[in-house]
Amino acid sequence: MFKTSQSISKLIDELAKMPGIGPKSARRLAFYILKVSQDQALSLASAIKAVKEKVRHCSVCFNLTEENPCIICRNETRDSTTICVVEEPNDVLALEKIGEYRGHYHVLGGALSPLDGVGPDDLHIKELLDRLSQGVKEVILATNPNVEGEATALYLMKLIKPLKVRVTRVARGLPVGGDLEYADQATLTRALEDRIEL
């Protein structure tokens, strides 16, 4: 294939490595970067460098942070007796965006997936169990509602229950605003099974 310039095709290749960015989107993004001002392009480049230099994992909850412990773990107005367990740092961001939850978090760093070679030792499970001795009353399992997330939740439930800590799982059912007609079979089954008394 014809390449207009080495550095452009290098940029397109780098952009195309990102998730959800195919070769056409990568090309469009590259030409956008070529079109904007020097300042704006460099500000994107330096934002990438900055996160890689500054951002670390919180030593308590393993969320991404610039300060250690992170802003949530240090916040004394939050309820430290409740820990919400999620797979990835962006799950924390999604939950914080709704602004309803006032407890702490624990980021596992993934989900159990034997096929991908991810076992219990690859996740921050030991560190979660260590935290439970510090007066934690409830662990909310908010791993993803897919095969790996469910397996991880089940595994954690079996580990935590004997420690006399309340273990809950986020509700699964029909998405709010969705259409019953378009719900998949697994969701519909779950919505029926977990129906609540009115």
Added chain:
Amino acid sequence: MFKTSQSISKLIDELAKMPGIGPKSARRLAFYILKVSQDQALSLASAIKAVKEKVRHCSVCFNLTEENPCIICRNETRDSTTICVVEEPNDVLALEKIGEYRGHYHVLGGALSPLDGVGPDDLHIKELLDRLSQGVKEVILATNPNVEGEATALYLMKLIKPLKVRVTRVARGLPVGGDLEYADQATLTRALEDRIEL
């Protein structure tokens, strides 16, 4: 809204400025950048810096290039009597990808758009006319098949025709592999009007 870290939200903001990248995609890309190795993230950052430092416009055809004149303008095996006029450098890339065209190009740098304040002086039209005196036999107008592109093609046609140079326009009609049923009205009208003898 809660922000997990200043440098992360700065990166998300920078990514969200790109075309076709909404806030959710920007977040996903940011967490991808946080997840990959230091090397890979810095290689993206330096690819961005490199294009801004190295890539310039070709002084002949205004395509993007690292060398001046560009690789197409310097290529003596290409037909210098035919010039294909396009709006943007990525149009050159799209045409070169099919590998059928062996002539030269001229990148206008946009299309006429009075509403956006883009007039003839904002495009590389004067430079195109200057090139025509050098033995050019045909100008193929390959501006986009939308309102601005059509207006630009019409404008150029009126300028170039009196110079006794052949002026052609890329064909508009049903996209190959498409469905007649799903074609929009304007395309269908054009496909009928421009029907060819078999």
